[in-house]
Amino acid sequence: MSTAMAQFVRRIPEGEDRERLTCNDCGFVAYENPKIVVGSVVAVQGRILLCRRAIEPRRGFWTIPAGYMELGETVEEGALREAREEACADLRLDGVLAIYSIARIGQVQILFRASLATPHFAPGPESLEVRLFDWAEIPWDELAFPSVHWVLQHWREAGEGPLGVPRGNPPADLRGTTPLPPSAAEAAA
Amino acid sequence: MSTAMAQFVRRIPEGEDRERLTCNDCGFVAYENPKIVVGSVVAVQGRILLCRRAIEPRRGFWTIPAGYMELGETVEEGALREAREEACADLRLDGVLAIYSIARIGQVQILFRASLATPHFAPGPESLEVRLFDWAEIPWDELAFPSVHWVLQHWREAGEGPLGVPRGNPPADLRGTTPLPPSAAEAAA
Numbered sequence: 001m002s003t004a005m006a007q008f009v010r011r012i013p014e015g016e017d018r019e020r021l022t023c024n025d026c027g028f029v030a031y032e033n034p035k036i037v038v039g040s041v042v043a044v045q046g047r048i049l050l051c052r053r054a055i056e057p058r059r060g061f062w063t064i065p066a067g068y069m070e071l072g073e074t075v076e077e078g079a080l081r082e083a084r085e086e087a088c089a090d091l092r093l094d095g096v097l098a099i100y101s102i103a104r105i106g107q108v109q110i111l112f113r114a115s116l117a118t119p120h121f122a123p124g125p126e127s128l129e130v131r132l133f134d135w136a137e138i139p140w141d142e143l144a145f146p147s148v149h150w151v152l153q154h155w156r157e158a159g160e161g162p163l164g165v166p167r168g169n170p171p172a173d174l175r176g177t178t179p180l181p182p183s184a185a186e187a188a189a
Numbered sequence: 190m191s192t193a194m195a196q197f198v199r200r201i202p203e204g205e206d207r208e209r210l211t212c213n214d215c216g217f218v219a220y221e222n223p224k225i226v227v228g229s230v231v232a233v234q235g236r237i238l239l240c241r242r243a244i245e246p247r248r249g250f251w252t253i254p255a256g257y258m259e260l261g262e263t264v265e266e267g268a269l270r271e272a273r274e275e276a277c278a279d280l281r282l283d284g285v286l287a288i289y290s291i292a293r294i295g296q297v298q299i300l301f302r303a304s305l306a307t308p309h310f311a312p313g314p315e316s317l318e319v320r321l322f323d324w325a326e327i328p329w330d331e332l333a334f335p336s337v338h339w340v341l342q343h344w345r346e347a348g349e350g351p352l353g354v355p356r357g358n359p360p361a362d363l364r365g366t367t368p369l370p371p372s373a374a375e376a377a378a
């Protein structure tokens with residue numbers, strides 16, 4: 001996949017108040033807005049389903065089934081699709097558990113509390129491994145992203161009762177601007 | 190603002206499973222994901238703040254202060270910015286009232302319940318008029334978008350108590366695919 005962008009420049013289009021990515025040749029404005037990640041904390045009798053990533057970034061680290069929402073789907077449909085793709089799992093969504101803003105990378109994460117609609121799961125093409133973890137077994141040092149830490153803690157705090165208002169970013173990173181920790185490979189380099 | 194797109198074509202990039210908008214010249218892939226609209230139902234002693242749109246689409250119709258989230262901001266910052274831009278108002282956000290998917294146009298709306306942090310408001314450049322409406326005065330036939338109907342009803346149902354889990358699309362339009370009603374001008378044409 002080519003990512004050459006030689007002809008795109010940042011300039012302020014007529015009638016706007018900020019720079020936009022614009023093609024110097026044809027004038028096409030590629031609006032860059034935050035992207036939505038949809039995903040789920042899936043629990044099975046108190047154990048949590050995690051996927052070990054087969055792709056970068058953070059290959060080899062554990063995450064919840066989640067990914068970029070696509071055009072033409074709803075947030076719920078996106079969360080269900082991601083669980084099918086990454087964990088071959090059919091979910092039953094319970095409600096929105098958390099909404100996080102990751103301003104550093106222009107992401108909004110809408111994360112559900114969910115259960116398995118059928119007992120089956122298996123690694124999809126983007127996962128090396130999918131398994132259930134007891135709370136005490138969760139590999140905290142091998143989680144892929146800060147928001148995976150956040151949402152697991154928020155899931156734990158919510159317990160099994162009604163969800164209430166969605167949790168937001170933790171006070172220590174209200175805007176989602178803390179850089180990602182180095183991967184094991186980066187740290188060793 | 191030019192929107193010529195002559196050199197962009199839809200094709201499936203290597204390693205992907207669906208068509209993406211791709212520049213034939215340089216290979217740049219303009220990923221098109223759903224865009225996030227952030228906004229607020231602002232109440233002042235039970236009266237609701239609405240803005241009459243000065244811009245298309247739906248110029249002349251009433252809406253809540255809301256608009257596209259920008260890169261580098263959080264959902265909360267985006268909702269506050271939109272209220273400043275459209276209603277010259279400083280808000281205090283109370284929590285997420287609703288999350289709607291409008292699959293027809295690739296939008297996700299994250300809408301807050303809010304109050305005025307200071308008593309001032311006035312039309313911004315994108316509004317013809319900004320005013321407070323008693324519930325009985327709300328101009329239902331002159332609201333700009335179906336989701337404005339939805340969120341006002343959801344605001345009314347929520348009352349003044351704790352917000353609980355965010356409301357979603359109403360059962361009659363679960364995917365947000367119902368076309369927009371024609372504007373007065375279109376209906377007359």
